[in-house]
Amino acid sequence: MRDRVITIGTRGSALALVQTEWVKARLTGRHPGLSVNLQIIKTKGDKILDAPLAKVGGKGLFVKEIEEALLEGRVDLAVHSMKDVPTDIPQALSIAAVTEREDFRDALVTRTGGLTELPPGARIGTSSLRRRAQLLHWRPDLEIVPLRGNLDTRLQKLTADHLDAVILAAAGLNRMNLSHKAGRFLEPEIMLPAIGQGALGLEARRDDREILDLIAFLHHRPTAACVAAERAFLKRLEGGCQVPIAALGRLEGDLLNLTGLVADPDGRRYFRDSCEVPAQEAEAAGRELAEKILAQGGSLVLAEIYGRTV
Numbered sequence: 456m457r458d459r460v461i462t463i464g465t466r467g468s469a470l471a472l473v474q475t476e477w478v479k480a481r482l483t484g485r486h487p488g489l490s491v492n493l494q495i496i497k498t499k500g501d502k503i504l505d506a507p508l509a510k511v512g513g514k515g516l517f518v519k520e521i522e523e524a525l526l527e528g529r530v531d532l533a534v535h536s537m538k539d540v541p542t543d544i545p546q547a548l549s550i551a552a553v554t555e556r557e558d559f560r561d562a563l564v565t566r567t568g569g570l571t572e573l574p575p576g577a578r579i580g581t582s583s584l585r586r587r588a589q590l591l592h593w594r595p596d597l598e599i600v601p602l603r604g605n606l607d608t609r610l611q612k613l614t615a616d617h618l619d620a621v622i623l624a625a626a627g628l629n630r631m632n633l634s635h636k637a638g639r640f641l642e643p644e645i646m647l648p649a650i651g652q653g654a655l656g657l658e659a660r661r662d663d664r665e666i667l668d669l670i671a672f673l674h675h676r677p678t679a680a681c682v683a684a685e686r687a688f689l690k691r692l693e694g695g696c697q698v699p700i701a702a703l704g705r706l707e708g709d710l711l712n713l714t715g716l717v718a719d720p721d722g723r724r725y726f727r728d729s730c731e732v733p734a735q736e737a738e739a740a741g742r743e744l745a746e747k748i749l750a751q752g753g754s755l756v757l758a759e760i761y762g763r764t765v
Contacts, residue, residue: 460490461666464530467495468605470627474655475534477630478554478673485672485714494530496521515541518658522548525658531666533658537651537682538624542690544658551667552657553682555675556749557626559653559703561586561646562637564613565620569639570594577619580612584720586622588699589646592722606631626653647701647716647727650685650694653679677706680737684713687741692717692749698760702741706734717753719760726753 457724461482465475472493479491498520515522517539524530525548537553544550567573570593579590580602587599600618602609606627613621620638628634659666681704694700699722702715714729718721732740749757 458488458490458497459486460492461531462494462495462529464496464524464533466498466517466521470606470631471534471536474536474632476656478534478655481673482669483651486669489669494524496524496530517692522658523662530659531659531663532670533631535656536659537654537656538649540651540656540658542686547573547661548658549661550656552670552674553679554655554657554673556678557629557653558640559648561641561648561652562623562625562626562628562634563620563641564610564623564636565636565638565640566613567596567619570641570645570693573597573619578617579669580609580616580618580621583622584697584699585649585701586646588718588720588725589701589716590622590721590722592718592725593645606633610636626646643703643714647703650689650700650702651682654682672756677734680704680711680734681706681713684711684737684741685715685736688713688715688745689741691742692753692757693746693761694757698757702744704737704740707731711737711740713744715741715744715748717748717756719756724752724756726751726756 463475465471475493477713482491483489495705498517506540509704518535521533525533526545575596576598578598578600580600581587582601582603590597602621609621610622625640628637657670684704685702688702689700692700699718699720704711704713711733711734712729712731717725718725728744728747730744
């Protein structure tokens, strides 16, 4: 490739830049002669730091402005954390590549050991309703303290806000070379992750054949199948940040095992189930599991939160 220059749109947080630089390094390593520029785009989610995401709106908070730049041709490619990408994206765009998944787990950053070692009434920092519901399901005595900001800011608040622990994505800690900060990793039996957690999504214009060809080698089919199942689960539930929803797909040979969860914000009503299907039926697995959980009582939880039947 000779003298080709492309521009990647990204958020400006330290983690977003590390993730985008990772993509840039692989693109330039794969395609000699390719030059890659980064354009930092501030999203609504980056601007509103004094309110929980559930109260701000949730869907697309960290991607909308970047998608607008793509549609207007100001950038050629976007790098997102898949957990931030809504299930519905503009028709002219596509998630053209899903990278191999990093660690999908959540990490407990604490001075006192694991979840069971935390003292009664321990103060845990997180603004995620998904994390809140699952923590309170196992430990109703915990006090959940809202916590926003970039990864470094949230780590600092462990001490500054006199918290006993904060919950962060293991993938982010790993990518920032901060995995040593994790006191314990929360296994999926205790804490199911956010949909798509640990995977990156590369978004491009559907008609930009050159960009689609450039990034094709970064697409990891096993990860993409698992994430597709999780996103189909979320889409059927019409979920956003206003309701605790979690899911994890894992490939076991030619089979895809999907586990999903719907709960109320305090973890008292907690509906969790699994299904297993051939890997090529990933999206069907998501829809099937959503229907099972809705029938078990998840529909009542969602109806109360949304004020309508799901």
